[in-house]
Amino acid sequence: MxxxxxxxxxxxxxxxxxxxxxxxxxxxxxxxxxxxxxxxxxxxxxxxxxxxxxxxxxxxxxxxxxxxxxxxxxxxxxxxxxxxxxxxxxxxxxxxxxxxxxxxxxxxxxxxxxxxxxxxxxxxxxxxxxxxxxxxxxxxxxxxxxxxxxxxxxxxxxxxxxxxPTAHFDTKLIEVFKGPEYDALSETQQRALTSKTFTVSKDSNRMAYQLNEHFENELEPIFTSLVLPGSVQLTPSGQLVILMRDCQTTGGYPRVLQLSEQAIDRLAQKNIGAELRFEF
Structure with a gap:
């Protein structure tokens, strides 16, 4: 005991x-x-x-x-x-x-x-x-x-x-794949996803990590569909939300990226204010 x-x-x-x-x-x-x-x-x-x-x-x-x-x-x-x-x-x-x-x-x-x-x-x-x-x-x-x-x-x-490995704690690069709604983004938006540096918001927990920087968003909401840990959603306000282990099972925001399993593990070790960049 x-x-x-x-x-x-x-x-x-x-x-x-x-x-x-x-x-x-x-x-x-x-x-x-x-x-x-x-x-x-x-x-x-x-x-x-x-x-x-x-x-x-x-x-x-x-x-x-x-x-x-x-x-x-x-x-x-x-x-x-x-x-x-x-x-x-x-x-x-x-x-x-x-x-x-x-x-x-x-x-x-x-x-x-x-x-x-x-x-x-x-x-x-x-x-x-x-x-x-x-x-x-x-x-x-x-x-x-x-x-x-x-x-x-x-x-x-x-x-x-x-x-x-040192990179498990120190790397800023977060490995991602294209999400189901990635192709609905403009070429400018797609480039911005992997060229910008983002920081972890104080409003982050076991359910989701929110990012401080806002992203231009002209996408329409989607019909409620499946999400899973590592899904990166783009909200109507232009905020990126990365779903984590305790996330819900469905959502209505466009899923623009999907983290690899290794990326979820490494993101879980990042504290408020930590910088990250998405890399395909």
Missing amino acids: IELLKAGLYDSIQDLGRFSLQQFGVPYSGAMDQYSAKLANLILGNHHDAAVLEWTLLGPNLKCHSNALICVTGAVSDLKINKHAVKQNMALRIQAGDTLTFGAAQKGCRGYLAVLGGFQTELVMGSRSQYANITAEFRLKKGTRLPIKEQTLPKQLQKASVKT
């Missing part, structure tokens, strides 16, 4: 999400940066879809009530076990009574904590990902106790850590 002594800015349990339910209006959800979530699980030998704890900008303070093997990936922070600094991207042993603290993100935006066997929280519609009105809670609070599997810890651990 792992207890939240102090909640971070936004903590939740996520796996890779819910699938085959979008026709019923159920969002995918899942870890915002699935590369980092998978990496944490693979370092421990978990299935890549095992549930992890995701934190945003400021991590929680945790207490372990049983022995556990853990791994922390994603956003770089001041990670400590019992006030002693430890490394990320490697297997770490914690014992009953130990505390784990994260501090604020120094690089990136979202971090991930995996435990051997994955967190054993409620399974709803085939996933443990928290989402409002689907799971009992949509985020973790102080005092929450997270069940984990009983673990027999190995006597020795590999001391090597896995290096995350």
